Amino acid sequence: MTFLVLDGLQKIYGTHQVVQRFDLSVERGEFISFLGSSGCGKTTTLRMVAGFETPTVGTIRVDGRDVTQLAPNQRKVGMVFQSYALFPNMTVAQNVAFGLKVAGKSPAEIKTRVGEMLELIKLPKLADRYPYQMSGGQQQRVALARAIATKPQILLLDEPLSALDAKIRVSLRDDIRTLQRELGITTIYVTHDQEEALSMSDRIVVMSEGRMEQVGTPFEIYNRPATRFVASFVGHLNLLKATVVAPSEGRITVNGQAIRTAAALNGVPVGAPLTLALRPEAIRIGASETGNRLDGTISDVAFLGAIVRIRVQVGDNRLSLDTFNNPGSPPPARGEAVHLGFSPEDLHSVSDA
Amino acid sequence: MEQPLEALALPTAQPSRPLRRLPTMPLAWLGVVPFFVFALMFLLLPTLFLIAGAFQDPDGHFTLQNLRDLLAPNIISAYWISIEISAASALGGAFFGALLAAAVVLNGLPGWLRPTLMTFSGVASNFAGLPLAFAFLATLGRMGLVTVLLSSLLGFNLYRTGFNILSFWGLTITYLYFQIPLMVLILTPALDGLKKEWREASQTLGATPWQYWRMIAFPVLWPSLLGTTLLLFANSFGAVATAYGLTGSTLNIVTILLYAQIRGDVLHNQNLGYALALGMIVITGLSNVAYIVLRTRSERWLK
Numbered sequence: 001m002t003f004l005v006l007d008g009l010q011k012i013y014g015t016h017q018v019v020q021r022f023d024l025s026v027e028r029g030e031f032i033s034f035l036g037s038s039g040c041g042k043t044t045t046l047r048m049v050a051g052f053e054t055p056t057v058g059t060i061r062v063d064g065r066d067v068t069q070l071a072p073n074q075r076k077v078g079m080v081f082q083s084y085a086l087f088p089n090m091t092v093a094q095n096v097a098f099g100l101k102v103a104g105k106s107p108a109e110i111k112t113r114v115g116e117m118l119e120l121i122k123l124p125k126l127a128d129r130y131p132y133q134m135s136g137g138q139q140q141r142v143a144l145a146r147a148i149a150t151k152p153q154i155l156l157l158d159e160p161l162s163a164l165d166a167k168i169r170v171s172l173r174d175d176i177r178t179l180q181r182e183l184g185i186t187t188i189y190v191t192h193d194q195e196e197a198l199s200m201s202d203r204i205v206v207m208s209e210g211r212m213e214q215v216g217t218p219f220e221i222y223n224r225p226a227t228r229f230v231a232s233f234v235g236h237l238n239l240l241k242a243t244v245v246a247p248s249e250g251r252i253t254v255n256g257q258a259i260r261t262a263a264a265l266n267g268v269p270v271g272a273p274l275t276l277a278l279r280p281e282a283i284r285i286g287a288s289e290t291g292n293r294l295d296g297t298i299s300d301v302a303f304l305g306a307i308v309r310i311r312v313q314v315g316d317n318r319l320s321l322d323t324f325n326n327p328g329s330p331p332p333a334r335g336e337a338v339h340l341g342f343s344p345e346d347l348h349s350v351s352d353a
Numbered sequence: 354m355e356q357p358l359e360a361l362a363l364p365t366a367q368p369s370r371p372l373r374r375l376p377t378m379p380l381a382w383l384g385v386v387p388f389f390v391f392a393l394m395f396l397l398l399p400t401l402f403l404i405a406g407a408f409q410d411p412d413g414h415f416t417l418q419n420l421r422d423l424l425a426p427n428i429i430s431a432y433w434i435s436i437e438i439s440a441a442s443a444l445g446g447a448f449f450g451a452l453l454a455a456a457v458v459l460n461g462l463p464g465w466l467r468p469t470l471m472t473f474s475g476v477a478s479n480f481a482g483l484p485l486a487f488a489f490l491a492t493l494g495r496m497g498l499v500t501v502l503l504s505s506l507l508g509f510n511l512y513r514t515g516f517n518i519l520s521f522w523g524l525t526i527t528y529l530y531f532q533i534p535l536m537v538l539i540l541t542p543a544l545d546g547l548k549k550e551w552r553e554a555s556q557t558l559g560a561t562p563w564q565y566w567r568m569i570a571f572p573v574l575w576p577s578l579l580g581t582t583l584l585l586f587a588n589s590f591g592a593v594a595t596a597y598g599l600t601g602s603t604l605n606i607v608t609i610l611l612y613a614q615i616r617g618d619v620l621h622n623q624n625l626g627y628a629l630a631l632g633m634i635v636i637t638g639l640s641n642v643a644y645i646v647l648r649t650r651s652e653r654w655l656k
Contacts, residue, residue, distance in 0.1 A: 050553075052554075071556070072553070073556045073559045073561060077557050078558075079554065079557040081550045081553070083548065083550055085551055085553070085566075087551060087569050088573060088654035089569065089572040089573050089654055098555070098558055098568070099558030102558060102560045102564055103559055115450075130654075132653055132654065141552075146554075147557070150547060150559065156557075221649065280529075
């Protein structure tokens with residue numbers, strides 16, 4: 001059942017359109033990520049949902065109710081900020097209790113709920129600490145507990161892990177996802193980190209220059225990018241410049257070498273240039289008899305431990321491919337001629353939009 | 354025979370032994386030498402000299418008489434007037450300065466206003482002494498420009514209301530000229546420290562703007578506000594040239610009384626002057642210590 005609807009949202013500051021026609025329906029309990037680089041409009045959209053920004057055009061409905069003009073304190077949303085934003089004059093317990101106190105809950109009820117929340121974030125012993133006495137990871141856990149203590153309808157997270165170091169980031173993102181699933185709370189998560197978005201979300205909205213580029217599950221976004229931007233922004237990607245030979249059969253050439261796509265290239269004229277996307281992990285060294293084959297020369301080899309990243313020059317196209325480290329066989333050398341094999345199904349035509 | 358695993362372990366790099374260094378005086382210390390010399394010559398030594406003098410009679414013998422003399426009615430009265438003027442100008446300066454700082458920091462006024470106010474405050478907070486006294490005499494004195502303009506243009510006789518620039522309130526208003534800018538300069542960083550996210554977080558948690566100010570912003574600002582007010586108090590308490598230039602000896606504040614004791618006129622009693630100065634050191638010292646304590650507390654929160 002659709003719970004949150006963003007209907008034709010636009011935000012314009014002066015002559016600058018920050019968000020262009022944003023339409024999205026979110027199911028109850030769904031975890032949605034807004035993914036994009038700085039300035040793409042993802043935070044502005046989140047702030048419109050929170051009520052800190054008013055849409056220039058469009059409406060926001062929560063559970064069927066139009067909340068577009070409601071003040072933030074009337075929307076029943078919980079928000080977690082990149083900078084934690086814990087109230088510095090209050091202890092952990094007082095921070096978590098703040099929303100309950102403002103809502104006029106009884107002291108006994110507040111005490112019970114705060115205890116539950118601190119258990120939930122695994123920090124029951126830090127109730128009397130002040131924010132300045134805690135690490136960034138601990139502060140962000142408390143901020144999360146504070147945001148969900150009031151049982152909000154929607155949880156908004158604005159790059160909550162960006163200020164933390166890598167190890168804490170990974171553990172906290174797992175905790176956030178687990179909590180979100182346990183509580184079944186509808187969540188919007190803003191991030192510029194594709195790994196975060198891919199690992200946590202039910203669906204991802206990839207944004208660029210105020211536009212929604214693609215909405216889909218992490219699997220769809222990664223494996224079937226709809227635009228060149230999505231293809232290049234999410235994961236490592238090889239973009240091949242090709243020329244169409246027989247569109248109905250999906251036959252093309254890359255630097256004079258014939259290969260084919262799995263799907264027909266209907267509507268593309270013969271001889272037209274075409275950009276194809278190919279994930280590094282879809283390429284293997286050594287040509288297969290049934291699949292595509294490209295011949296090239298190794299231009300660079302980077303040993304990354306478990307993974308060996310190899311760059312191969314095929315005419316004026318440069319392809320990256322990843323192979324697992326094999327202790328029994330050293331990686332190939334630079335300048336070595338190689339055959340590259342990949343399946344036609346792994347080739348995706350991408351639009352330049 | 355099988356070797357234990359430890360024996361198979363690869364040798365690990367030995368931690369390098371720290372080089373023994375001869376103790377050297379970093380060159381940067383040279384840069385702060387003038388400060389320490391200045392502080393020693395014009396703060397520490399004179400203070401010690403004053404303290405020692407406060408416990409001596411004119412012949413150099415130890416006595417507590419100077420301290421007992423501080424309890425004389427005219428001296429108690431001088432301290433009291435000084436405290437009243439300092440408190441009035443500190444509270445006034447804190448109130449108006451806080452409003453000014455809040456207006457430019459929090460309320461989205463045009464961008465040019467803030468640097469303009471800061472520059473003015475930097476200059477005005479240091480504009481004191483005789484020039485300030487004469488500036489106020491020239492504007493709000495009996496024949497001052499503002500007094501005359503009010504009278505000739507609006508028919509309003511300022512002095513008929515009981516106002517007198519040579520009075521308690523005249524001196525307090527004059528002090529406000531440097532107290533308000535000082536408040537602006539010191540409070541602005543504290544106001545900048547109020548994070549927008551605190552207000553937004555409180556809003557999403559259901560708080561009204563008043564609840565945000567009452568439960569978060571004011572408690573965070575309170576140590577800074579109180580501490581800066583104490584600093585203004587100390588600043589005013591020690592002022593002498595402005596008061597002397599403005600009122601001469603008509604207003605019996607402690608700095609003027611002290612000046613009278615040591616300059617060599619009929620009241621001349623240098624050691625009593627030292628005792629008066631010691632009393633001032635204690636009062637300004639206490640307010641400065643309270644300021645530092647409060648400031649440390651607010652900085653701990655705002656870091």
